[in-house]
Amino acid sequence: MTPEDSRYAKSHEYVHVEGATGTIGITEYAQKELGDVVFVELPQVGSQLEQNEELGSIESVKAVSELFSPVSGEVIEVNEKLKDKPELVNTDPYGDGWMIKVRLSDATEADELMSAEEYDEYVERESAH
Amino acid sequence: MAEQSIAAELKKTPLNGVEKELGGKMVDFGGWELPVQFTGILDEHEAVRTRVGIFDVSHMGEVTVKGPDALKLLQQATCNDVSKLENGRIHYNGLLYPTAGFVDDILIYRNAPDDYFVVVNASNTDKDFEWLRDCAKGMDADVRNVSADYAQLAIQGPKAEALLQPMTDVGLSPMKYYRFGTGKVDGVEAIVSRTGYTGEDGFEVYIAPEHGPRIMRKIIAAGAKPCGLGARDTLRLEAKMALYGNDIDHSTTPLEADLGWIVKVEKGDFNGRDVLQREKSEGVRRRLVGFEMVDRGIGRHGYPIVDGSSEIGVVTSGTHSPTLKKAIGLAYLPVDKTALGSEFVVLIRGKETRARVVPTPFYKRAK
Numbered sequence: 001m002t003p004e005d006s007r008y009a010k011s012h013e014y015v016h017v018e019g020a021t022g023t024i025g026i027t028e029y030a031q032k033e034l035g036d037v038v039f040v041e042l043p044q045v046g047s048q049l050e051q052n053e054e055l056g057s058i059e060s061v062k063a064v065s066e067l068f069s070p071v072s073g074e075v076i077e078v079n080e081k082l083k084d085k086p087e088l089v090n091t092d093p094y095g096d097g098w099m100i101k102v103r104l105s106d107a108t109e110a111d112e113l114m115s116a117e118e119y120d121e122y123v124e125r126e127s128a129h
Numbered sequence: 130m131a132e133q134s135i136a137a138e139l140k141k142t143p144l145n146g147v148e149k150e151l152g153g154k155m156v157d158f159g160g161w162e163l164p165v166q167f168t169g170i171l172d173e174h175e176a177v178r179t180r181v182g183i184f185d186v187s188h189m190g191e192v193t194v195k196g197p198d199a200l201k202l203l204q205q206a207t208c209n210d211v212s213k214l215e216n217g218r219i220h221y222n223g224l225l226y227p228t229a230g231f232v233d234d235i236l237i238y239r240n241a242p243d244d245y246f247v248v249v250n251a252s253n254t255d256k257d258f259e260w261l262r263d264c265a266k267g268m269d270a271d272v273r274n275v276s277a278d279y280a281q282l283a284i285q286g287p288k289a290e291a292l293l294q295p296m297t298d299v300g301l302s303p304m305k306y307y308r309f310g311t312g313k314v315d316g317v318e319a320i321v322s323r324t325g326y327t328g329e330d331g332f333e334v335y336i337a338p339e340h341g342p343r344i345m346r347k348i349i350a351a352g353a354k355p356c357g358l359g360a361r362d363t364l365r366l367e368a369k370m371a372l373y374g375n376d377i378d379h380s381t382t383p384l385e386a387d388l389g390w391i392v393k394v395e396k397g398d399f400n401g402r403d404v405l406q407r408e409k410s411e412g413v414r415r416r417l418v419g420f421e422m423v424d425r426g427i428g429r430h431g432y433p434i435v436d437g438s439s440e441i442g443v444v445t446s447g448t449h450s451p452t453l454k455k456a457i458g459l460a461y462l463p464v465d466k467t468a469l470g471s472e473f474v475v476l477i478r479g480k481e482t483r484a485r486v487v488p489t490p491f492y493k494r495a496k
Binding site: 038041 | 427
């Protein structure tokens, strides 16, 4: 189930907003498409991200994919657990497999992203063709 | 995240239905719809290294070469010495252009001195067949593309023999590596060879396409884990087995590809012999080496290798090695940079990342 308390980008990242903080990761659909994740490259705390800017990359055994930030903001925390356990992205993408937390610079950006329901429909359309 | 979608007119192997039933994640592989994975590359890889897995390799092409000039034709078209083969034996060989570049890398099975079974890469089948036919002009040799007559299954892993033996009357225990026999598998005619593309013990079984699904299901029911192209690639790379289109192609010679052991210039004339002789006496300018990453990251196919501002080489294959748990790969480097332990720089999406030349194969099974 796609969590209803988060917002979703077309590039398959989610942002979970609590107050002024956004927690960013990739969706269940994205982790399945990637397969076994072996390495996640994330930005440093303090770096400034623009919406849709590349925030890092994710290596699975079979391929590398870029990660894009669904919102603008300053990185205030990165998930250090992923250094030793990148597979958390596969096993718990919405929980322990989160990637970064940002201090949102524009709260309205998240509202413009897809809801869980819209994202599910989007994924269905994408995987159909 | 980039997605790949499947074009409508992909070719399907006889096992396509079974694979979809088993939940295979299907992708376009050189025009064939094949599973990249079932449960995951890491656990499929591990199954083959420690137990047994099964791969559908029916997309591979098969060409028969028969007649009084069959040996003469194969000797002319390839760099290894086909005259050294005996009945029931197989060898790895390079099908070469006069430039000594690879048309393909192939396996040759000898049935009789005038009867050979040649296994070729899927995407090269038509090209190889036409090339062999061209080379056969003026010779008394019959070259046929019989790819559609076979489904091919690879049963790979330390438990492969124990799993397969109850299903076949071909004696597996006395069969040595790179030998084959013919007999019955699950009651139908088959060719069974002790070969594979994983660096593990195992067998490849050729059967009529209509029996493929039943036999594949039986082998899986007996305990083999269904494996996809993803694990096939990580397994072959750990064993440093070349992949046509990545590590070798029309522009690379067997000596550049570090495949000197299949180059037999003393066997007489063949396509590319003069080039290889010159490379042997003068040395090659670049050579394929194994590497592991020093910095974090994975150097993948096509990534440039740089020295300052100049591009000096290229990564041909790269992945995360599930057995070694580190990033490994193959790359062409100028020969003066190929010494074991020497470091070089791979550009990973614009970022300079260090790698080091290491001995190969990366993985060798205990005998």
